[in-house]
Amino acid sequence: MKKQIILSIALAFIINKKAISQKHLIPLEKQDTLQVSDIKTTHLLFDQRIKYLDVGSPYFVADTTQQMVKLKHIGEELVDVRSQVSNLTVITEDGGYYSLVLSYKRFLDNLTYKVKRTVEFADAVKNEVEKEEEKSAELLSLCEKLDKNFNNKIHIKNGKSGDIRIRVTGIFYIKEKIGLRLELKNESAIDFDIDNILFRTKLNKRLSKDYLYQERVIHPIHTCTEDFEIIGNGQKNVTLLFDKFMLNEKEKLSIDIFETNGGRSASINIAREDLLKPKVI
Template sequence: MKQFIKYLLVIIAATNSFITFAQAKQADALALGAIPPYSIEVTYDKTSHIIFPSGIRYVDLGSDYIIADKAADAENVVRVKASVQGFADQTNFSVITEDGSFYGFDVCYSIAPAEMSYNLSKGERQVRRNNAADVQFEDLGTTPASLTGLLMETLYKNNKKAIKNIRSDSYGITFRLKGIYVHNGKYYFHTEIENETFVPFAVDFITFKISDRKVAKRTVMQEKILEPLRTYRPVIPVEGQATERNIYLLDVFTLSEGQVLLIEAFEKNGGRSQVLKVKNSDLVKAQPLEKLRLKL
């Protein structure tokens, strides 16, 4: 009987050791994937602001001790303040940005915070992403949002002219398509607007739509609007004697016989709007980004 009890105690000790080891390994694995949070102080009578490298897509609060949301008319700024005076417990909030970065913040109350404004967009990309994690958005498929943004940025900076004959010229305004690229089921359209006049060209909006060539001038019933998934830069006015470029991300598509893709740049309060006509033969010649040897 004593021998049996001794044997049983050995089994229990071994089991406990295995459980402890497994828990330690699990903790180590979680620690490797931990996202170090930023620490900020907030107060009741003043509002703190945080500037992010990209637009805000999501904000979630850990408790009702604080109020946090996107600042009005500022896509990449979150404002946060205490909703309860002198709360003692630490709370937190999380932010996801359009470039696919996830940020965590630990929040403490202070009567007089040392800092009221934070700029996370300063510094090199890797430095400012040390406390952020990649998030995948459903509309971007398997490509991380951070990689999508990096590809758009690289195409913009490289500024290569891969297409020569798709352009619109009138009233001193030239609207051209510089390139169509494809990667992981997405098109990257590189456009350029050149203003040769001294009168600013105020771009109201730019649309992508599929039209039937035979009825495009007489009706809009046969038109299909395509919404870009992402735009590298906000649409801004093209000043006199200036040029502005942009990258637009769309899902891959093709055109049937008799259809054409219209890319239209509309002038606000003006009549100098421009339109580009893209045929199916242009779309299927889209260059794979993998073959461009882009320097990311």
């Protein structure tokens, strides 16, 4: 079984031929293979409705009914070892991922399995979700601090070509993060919907043809602004957070803003010297 998930499987045993059954639960921390017969049907019961199912071999067939999977081997070409092994993948509606190795065996005692996530796996998922929530809350807190520290001496403007004016109105350094605040002004009567803001390193000037240079794209880890529409003759402030980065002595930071379903764009550059003098919060 793949290590993405550990299954806890409880077995229900049939104890006589009159279908009078008694549950004898045996929790298994790991089960490397699930045996499937060609003369009896194996049933897997899940806690959630099944969203996706896949069997890796045509010699094993599967059917689903809400929260149950029915498995059977077709009983053909049993002399071929390849027909006796496969795998089963199940995804439930709550996002649960299950992967089992299947093997053929004609005579089986155990035919019904209750499939659950173990506590260890559930705790791991919960911890991962909590970490993401904590990270998101921390980034939102940093955005609020940047909003409160609006005053900044830096004012970098772009050229006068085009309808969109850009000013860099803030460069900040806070908790190992770099914050950039951009003021965008739409000088046309047509609304400007921002499709993408691209940050990349560029050389300050062209060097010799023998000099090889690879641009780097700097990806923001969080955008403090939710609305990316600049109404006609209006303006918008956009604040972004980055993991700490720095340019070398020959580089500048280039910022390009592109329009959704349109041909308009605008660019501005930030010198290395300006990035080295952020407002520390």
